Amino acid sequence: MxxxxxxxxxxxxxxxxxxxxxxxxxxxxxxxxxxxxxxxxxxxxxxxxxxxxxxxxxxxxxxxxxxxxxxxxxxxxYLSNQKPVEAPIAQVYVEKLMADWLIEHAQPNLADPVRYANGVAHWLQFFAEERSAGRLSGPPTVADINSALVERFHAWRVQQGVSGHTIARDTAALRQPLNWAWKRNMIASAPFVPDVKNKGEPRDVVYSVEQVAQLLEAAWSLRDRQHIHMFAMIMLSTNARVEAVLDLDKDKQVRDGLIHFNAPGRQQTKKRRSIVPICPTLAPWLELYQGRAIQWQKRHVDRDTGEPWFEYLPTDSIKNAFNKTLVAAGICQQALDGDGKPVWLPPRHKLGETVPRPKLIGLGSPNTLRHTTSTEMHRRGVPEAQIETAAGHRGTGTNNRHYRHLRPEYLTQFIDGVESFWADVGKLTKAHLLDHNRAKIFHLMV
Incomplete structure (x- = not known):
């Protein structure tokens, strides 16, 4: 061999x-x-x-x-095993630019670098096939990037059965490294990278009140998923961005009845982070423990007594835990393979299974909670301006942007809408309410 x-x-x-x-x-x-x-x-x-x-x-x-x-x-x-570039020298090979961009920019700065790493992997595979077909004489340089090559990549991905939105994300994995290199004078200019045609309408999922209740109950039922419960409570109460909630440090960013989602010293970006009043339903949850709001509970077992104990650990990613919670809540569907056929998993004989089981994936993502909040606020007649302000979208006028959170009436109708939503959830579950017993589970009294 x-x-x-x-x-x-x-x-x-x-x-x-x-x-x-x-x-x-x-x-x-x-x-x-x-x-x-x-x-x-x-x-x-x-x-x-x-x-x-x-x-x-x-x-x-x-x-x-x-x-x-x-x-x-x-x-x-791949990302964790790359060595950083020692010096910002000029590069003309596209594959090298992509690798540098992943290490120096995507990994430390972007919310989901893995998604871009997957996009880069698709480009590397495409480049290899282009070389095999004789359309590229070697590793592509910046000069090789043109509309015809990018459109061949789009067609190549379409043949694989990939959606237009996924192809658009893959295209960004080429466009962004080129623009990044140009801004740092690593290349003389960045070639035009056309977007995919016929992208289609966005497929935004919105959870119903019933599904929110199921999600909260499923999240609370297991200790290693209770950080998903806290995440959902904050998202549904504030309309904040996913990254802002994951970064939230309660000791530094919660004060005077407000959540300042943009941390002190952090510069605002195009994806602005808002200042949102704390609604009554959310308020007691934010007092459970100190530090980062989203902390998962890692289970340990005492070697001497055999008793389990839990350690709180901050987390920067909830993607897998959120998906598992959706499946546990029944908000899911059977996964499909590349040919559109249902995926089946082999039986788990240790659990007594004798027949294959469907592979289930959750419907939606953590950001679906943000879409849900916006939809519910519109449904309840909250003014568009207040929904947009809570979401972090820019308002008009410098004074409005900088000082409106100091006004007594700031986002009052938004908070009324949130409490109306929680009242409807309360008709189906009490998982959104913090009581004495739930507080004891966190080993704190509130």
Whole structure:
């Protein structure tokens, strides 16, 4: 067997196109229904290079179509193993610019760098096929980027059954690195990168009051998901941005009955962070513990007594936990593969299962809570200006933007709308209300 070839009878990757990102690729072990990240390392004992593997504990999919969770894990592994550029020297190779942009800009500054890393991976695969077809003589330079090449990429992704919105995100993974390099004088100019045609209408999901109640109950039922409960409470009470809620430090940003979503010393960006009054339903939840508002509870077991205890840890990503909460709440659907066919997972024999089970994915995302809040406020007659202000959209006039939060009437109709919404939720559940028993679970009395 050649050096570096995974030694398993379940390996059937020969002749199949594997999902790669840089020096790393995904490998599927069918007998264990498990994906792993693989890479080569040079041997030090004269045996040549060998293959290292890191199991992900993720199942489903097939060799040619890894599940999204495995692709995200590969992108995270790629980002975490890149070495920063030592000096800002000029670069003309597009693939190098993309790698530098991911490390220096996307990873430290963007809310979801994994999404862009996946987009870069698609471009690298496309460039490789362009070289195989003879349309590129080697690694593409900035001079090779033109409308015809980008439109071929769009057509290539359409053939893979990808939606227009996904292709647009992939296109941004080329456009943004080029613009970033131009602004830093790394290239003389940034070529025009056309957007995808026929993108289609956005598919915004909005949760009903009944679904919000189900989500809160599912989030509260397990301690390692109760940070999703807190996240949902803040999102639905403020109309804030996802990143602003994840960054919220209550000790520094909650004062005088207001949440200042833009932290002290942080410069406002185009995605402005607002100042929102604390509604009565949310107020007691913000007093449960100090520091970051969104902290997940990691379970430990005492070695001496065997008793479990929980450690609070801040988190910058709730994507997976939010999806699992949606599935637990029944707000989900069966996943589809690249051909649009339902995905089935093998039975878990340890749990007594004898037949395959559907792979379920949640409907919507953390940002769906923001869409839900806006929709509910419109439905309840809250003025558009107050909804936009809470959302962080710019108002008119410098004085209005800087000082309106000091007025006694600031966002009063928005808060009335939020409390009206919570009253309707209260007809279905009490999971949004903090009582004595819930406070005790956090080991605090409020």
């Amino acid at each position: 050649p050096a570096g070839q995974p030694r398993s009878r379940a390996t059937k990757n020969v002749g199949s196109k594997r999902h790669e990102l840089g020096a790393y690729w995904l490998w599927y072990r069918a007998d264990r229904d498990d994906w792993a990240i693989c890479w080569y390392v040079d041997g030090t004992d004269g045996r040549g290079r060998r293959t290292c593997r890191k199991s992900l504990g993720i199942g489903g999919g097939n060799t040619g179509q890894p599940p999204k969770a495995a692709q995200d894990a590969l992108a995270e592994h």
